[in-house]
Every structure is written in structure tokens, then in C-alpha cells.
Amino acid sequence: MATSDLHSGAEPAAGASGDHNITESAFKAYWKENLSLMGILLGIWFAVSFGAGILFRDFLDQFSIGTAPLGFWFAQQGAIYVFVILIFVYSFMMHRIERKYDVDDDEG
Template sequence: MDDNKNVKKPNKAKAYWRENIKYVSILLAIWALVSYGAAIVFKDELNTIKIGGFKLGFWFAQQGAMYVFVVLIFVYVRIMNKLDKKYGYDE
């Protein structure tokens, strides 16, 4: 029986890290799209839209990206708590 537990643990750890890397990759892609895409690449297109009298491209470059980053932190914490619980790593 102990042999079965030892075989399952590495598989469980590999599955946990595979899923963890998937989530981190998605969140990093969102981060890159917002910071680089919205503030630099798509700035001219976004500047045709105004929020509170400011062009949307300017808003993303100055404030919007920071808000998105903070939201991504909370999303990451929530996802990781669920992932830890799913694989039995929660305390």
C-alpha cells in the first residue's frame, strides 16, 4: 500500500504544477495584453474613446493598467486557494 501512495504523490504534484503553470500563463498573458497592448500598441485606437474627459489609451497607460494588475493579484490568490484545496495542499 505504501508503494501506491508514493506513486500517486508525484503524479499529484505534477498535475498540481501543470495546472498552476497554466493559470500563471493565462494571467501573465492578460497582464502583457493590458500593459503592452492597451497602453502602447492599441493606444491610438483606444484614444478615440473618452472616459471622464480623458482618452482611454492615456487612462490605461496611467491608471487602468494598475487597476488590472491589482485585480489579477486577487484573481491569482482565489485561483490558487481553490487549486490548493483541490489537490489537498491547503492548510
């Protein structure tokens, strides 16, 4: 911890906007939260495209959305809508995780 102490001691005025260190354990916890969020979202990514649109489409086609068979609709429409949502959810959740561990890239 010597370098960390030295660092914060040398720059007391730097405050929130200055350079700062995070501990290795905090870094690992941050990365783990990122990976599990990613895992969940990629699971949904797989489920709506490869799952609903290809592997289970015959099963889903017994249901319909409007007049379109559901599996077919997922392959040509639904998967795309979910993809858009996934990216914005990731962006929002990731920002929260980054702030929690003080590694975000917000100005000031």
C-alpha cells in the first residue's frame, strides 16, 4: 500500500478530479460486476436471436404477434429491438457500477 499512500499524500489538493489509485481488490470486484452484467445481457442477446429466431422458432411459431408467427417475427424484427435495448441498459448499468468504484470517466 506504500505507493498508494505516497500518491494520495503527495497530492492532497487534487481532490476528486485528480489522479487516484484503487486497490487491487476493488478493481477485481468492479471487473467481476462488469462481467456478470455482461453475462446476463449476452445471455438475453443469445436467447432472442439464436434462441427465439432459430433454435426454438418452430415452437414459438404456434403463437403469433399480430398476424405474424412469433418465431419468424423474432428473427426479422423482435431480436433487433431487444438488441437496441440491451446496449442502452448496459450503458446505464455500467455507468452506475463505474461510479460505485470511482472509475467512471465523467468530467470533473
